[in-house]
Amino acid sequence: MRKAIIAGASGLIGGLLLDDLLQCSDYKEVVIIVRKELPIKNQKLKQLVIDFNKLDNYAEEITGDVIFCCLGTTRKKTPDLSVYRKIDHDYPLHLAQIALKNHIDQYHLVSALGANAGSSVFYNKIKGETERDITAIGVKCLQIYRPSLLTGDRKEKRFAERLAMGIFKIIDPLLIGTLKKYRSIPAKTVAEAMYKQSLIKQEGIFIHLSDQIKQLS
Numbered sequence: 001m002r003k004a005i006i007a008g009a010s011g012l013i014g015g016l017l018l019d020d021l022l023q024c025s026d027y028k029e030v031v032i033i034v035r036k037e038l039p040i041k042n043q044k045l046k047q048l049v050i051d052f053n054k055l056d057n058y059a060e061e062i063t064g065d066v067i068f069c070c071l072g073t074t075r076k077k078t079p080d081l082s083v084y085r086k087i088d089h090d091y092p093l094h095l096a097q098i099a100l101k102n103h104i105d106q107y108h109l110v111s112a113l114g115a116n117a118g119s120s121v122f123y124n125k126i127k128g129e130t131e132r133d134i135t136a137i138g139v140k141c142l143q144i145y146r147p148s149l150l151t152g153d154r155k156e157k158r159f160a161e162r163l164a165m166g167i168f169k170i171i172d173p174l175l176i177g178t179l180k181k182y183r184s185i186p187a188k189t190v191a192e193a194m195y196k197q198s199l200i201k202q203e204g205i206f207i208h209l210s211d212q213i214k215q216l217s
Contacts, residue, residue, distance in 0.1 A: 001026075001028040002065040003030075008069065008110075011070050012152050013150070014068070014191075030045050030046070031061075033052075062104075066108065070110045088130060109131070111130065111145060117131075142206070144208065148181065185213060190217075193214075
């Protein structure tokens with residue numbers, strides 16, 4: 001019986017992962033780290049309402065077997081790039097440092113296909129830097145997931161994303177061989193892969209590309 005911590009439970013992948021963990025019998029307790037309480041009630045659930053800029057103040061309460069980090073934002077929601085970096089890089093990195101300090105063996109990070117610290121594309125660069133810096137922390141088991149375009153029902157409507165989903169419905173079957181990793185992927189599939197991987201006792205760094213995530217789910 002295990003205890004999980006989720007950061008980013010209000011997002012698409014994090015919300016689906018939370019559903020999986022609350023319904024399964026493998027986890028006896030699920031702690032979600034949130035800015036404001038979510039309208040969810042469950043005997044297994046504890047909501048830790050925090051100021052992410054003061055994560056150290058809550059470190060003693062962030063304990064368990066695994067941290068799932070599903071934090072992320074968009075340029076539309078967060079046009080200030082310094083704030084964007086905090087959400088996509090600084091907070092996940094700080095959580096990894098807490099994981100190491102509190103002997104949390106597993107850290108699961110949602111990144112993105114194309115993550116590259118040397119990229120000239122801001123989004124890919126931030127994701128790559130986050131992966132690089134968390135890898136350097138030295139958590140016993142680091143699982144990194146790099147999904148391509150996510151499909152699923154988001155709370156907020158994103159016109160460009162809906163348009164891309166429509167296009168990918170047409171081109172997904174054409175992406176074969178080494179191009180399979182570029183096919184769109186349901187957020188539910190990513191959440192299920194994270195849950196299943198967390199049940200396997202492993203040590204080391206594991207990077208899962210989009211097509212590999214589908215095989216793990």
